[in-house]
Amino acid sequence: MKKIRFAVIGTSVITKKFLEAASLCSQFEFAAVYSRNAEKGRAFVQNMGNIRVYDSLEDLACSRDIDAVYIASPTCCHASQSILMLENGKHVLCEKPVASNFREWRNMRKVSGENKVILLEAMRPVFNPGFQIIKKNLAKLGQIRKVNFNYCQYSSRYDKFKNGIIENAFRPELSNGALMDIGVYPVEVMAGLFGKPKHIAAHGYIIPGSIDGMGSITATYEGMQADLVYSKISDSHLPCEIQGEKGTMYFNSITGLEDIRIRYRNGYEEKYSADTNQHDMIYEVEGFIDMIAGKRLAKEYNDISSISLEILDQARELIGIVFPADASC
Known part of the structure; x- marks a missing residue:
């Protein structure tokens, strides 16, 4: 299986932990970061190689060089950012809680199904x-x-x-x-x-x-x-x-x-x-990549997220x- 080219939304401590864990997965490739402040984004990926920096969510969503997006923004942004990425054919791994409420999550799952891409909550346990x-x-x-x-x-x-x-x-x-x-x-x-x-x-x-x-x-x-x-x-x-x-x-x-x-x-x-x-976030990354490859189903975990919300x-x-x-x- 080819490597999955990931972008990350967010430059917080949790994003750094995600990247540390994900780097242990042979099929993971860190390709881009989004930050509202491009300078902050460049500082985040300094010394990480040739990582693209976006300060426009729309440009990131439209990029043909990105396969999947890890979203670690504030919870209030999860639904809108996930839906934008899903509508543009990007697989989405979104930090917990995956949405502000069940209504948002229901809409996210609907868009995921319509666009035949994986949507998954990054819930470690x-x-x-x-x-x-x-x-x-x-x-x-x-x-x-x-x-x-x-x-x-x-x-x-x-x-x-x-x-x-x-x-x-x-x-x-x-x-x-x-x-x-x-x-x-x-x-x-x-x-x-x-x-x-x-x-x-x-x-x-x-x-x-x-x-x-x-x-x-x-x-x-x-x-x-x-x-x-x-x-x-x-x-x-x-x-x-x-x-x-x-x-x-x-x-x-x-x-x-x-x-x-x-x-x-x-x-x-x-x-x-x-x-x-x-680096126990590795397990959710491996699971997510397996789902993209068709080796596992997201439904079991999405149903847990539904009950939780x-x-x-x-x-x-x-x-x-x-x-x-x-x-x-």
Whole structure:
């Protein structure tokens, strides 16, 4: 298979991490970067070789030298930028959350299908080898009754916020906030493992004059309940767990799915190692390239994104989080 010529939209830290991981894929070729500021774009690719710099999204979309685009712009831009690229025959790998709301995502999937190109959310955990280990061994737990997933990580940007410096992570007009930035991780892992819940309840704390800083979601399934806790204004060091009638599965990180263990009711414990690459974004890149080549289907992962966005929409409504992007819903 020929190399896939990638452009990236965005010059943030996550884009740099993406490029570090993607460079390990033999079929990946970094070809171009888009930035609203061409000078900033040139600085980003300095010493990276002959990388084209675009300051026009339309010019990038029309380029015949680009096969796929990785989008790492603010969430409020994901739908419009993805649709422009998809309409011009570009495959799109878009950072999480893939859209501001389910309506935007539905339109994105429609355009992807109409133009016969791949659209995929860059959600690390569901591509991580640890996710398959968890999924494969769930049956050992017997009837699953209780799930506790948490992702609470104090943000350095919160310190800046308290000092009057408001960065993107705390701007509701960009479709950001704790739920969208990090709550999405436990939501998507839950959706990937257990599907769509029958009912959800949600609570959150809105930082005065800003966006949500923390919250929780309780999802009800047939015979099972999942509690998801997330925060950008406090830390948690508790493991995640899946409780069954025969035993309980533990793992340390909802993003890395590390140190997976099952402790049975008789005290016996099993340990699993995923041997994960330190550049764990490599797995979503490999999956995306395989989908372009027709070796894998995007539908399974797109269905997880659909369930996730429906849950996020419901949770935001219950908590009272409204984005400008919701206006036309």
